Amino acid sequence: MARKTSTETQVKNMMVPLFQSLGRSGKIIYIILLLLLFYFGYHYFIAAKSSSSVTFNSKLIEKEIKNVGKLIVTEGHYAKVLTYKDQQKYMLDLVTFEKKALIVANADVIVSYDLRQVKYNIDEEAKKVTIISIPEPELKINQNLHFYDVNQSRFNPFGANDYNKINKKVKEVIAKEIENSTLKSNAENRLISELSKILIVTHSMGWTLEYKGELIDRESDFNLKL
Numbered sequence: 001m002a003r004k005t006s007t008e009t010q011v012k013n014m015m016v017p018l019f020q021s022l023g024r025s026g027k028i029i030y031i032i033l034l035l036l037l038f039y040f041g042y043h044y045f046i047a048a049k050s051s052s053s054v055t056f057n058s059k060l061i062e063k064e065i066k067n068v069g070k071l072i073v074t075e076g077h078y079a080k081v082l083t084y085k086d087q088q089k090y091m092l093d094l095v096t097f098e099k100k101a102l103i104v105a106n107a108d109v110i111v112s113y114d115l116r117q118v119k120y121n122i123d124e125e126a127k128k129v130t131i132i133s134i135p136e137p138e139l140k141i142n143q144n145l146h147f148y149d150v151n152q153s154r155f156n157p158f159g160a161n162d163y164n165k166i167n168k169k170v171k172e173v174i175a176k177e178i179e180n181s182t183l184k185s186n187a188e189n190r191l192i193s194e195l196s197k198i199l200i201v202t203h204s205m206g207w208t209l210e211y212k213g214e215l216i217d218r219e220s221d222f223n224l225k226l
Contacts, residue, residue: 069116070115074190075108078107081103086162099153100149100150100151101148105170105174107144109142111137112140115135118131118133127205129208137188145166191226192219192222192226195222212225
């Protein structure tokens with residue numbers, strides 16, 4: 001404290017005689033120069049602090065987006081029972097050879113969002129984060145088919161073409177069921193939960209988040225945009 005006082009005293013002892021030795025016009029110029037020095041010095045340090053803060057915030061936001069960038073996987077299991085029939089007709093439909101089977105399908109279903117593919121833009125000047133695109137969900141169905149009560153004719157036996165048609169039909173039935181199931185909604189809820197982390201960090205820093213041309217102010221806004 002004593003050193004600081006001593007330094008201030010020395011500066012004062014140096015400046016006062018200098019100021020007193022100047023004429024009136026010199027004093028005015030001296031005061032103007034001091035005011036300009038304080039003005040530009042103040043704005044220099046304030047601008048530097050503001051720029052540093054914006055850069056720091058943008059790096060934090062980018063880090064959070066990268067943390068969100070992961071693979072979200074939601075799994076489910078489905079079991080379906082179907083009956084498959086096929087007829088081969090000959091001689092103007094007078095002769096018919098039929099084959100049929102009862103099929104039990106067990107399927108493991110995976111709905112995933114690869115958030116590593118999220119595209120975004122960070123505008124430091126406007127303090128705005130824009131989510132450009134979110135990847136579509138990927139649906140994978142791994143199924144096992146079990147055949148029961150198989151009836152077939154020598155002239156119309158089961159072949160590879162039948163198994164391919166059955167496999168395709170089962171996947172279509174399960175995919176349609178998934179559209180109206182809790183599996184898909186659960187996957188979307190997990191997606192929104194991850195995206196909300198970006199919303200939280202942007203708002204906490206006074207930035208804005210935009211998606212599809214509109215501001216995202218709360219988590220429920222994502223529901224309307226997905």
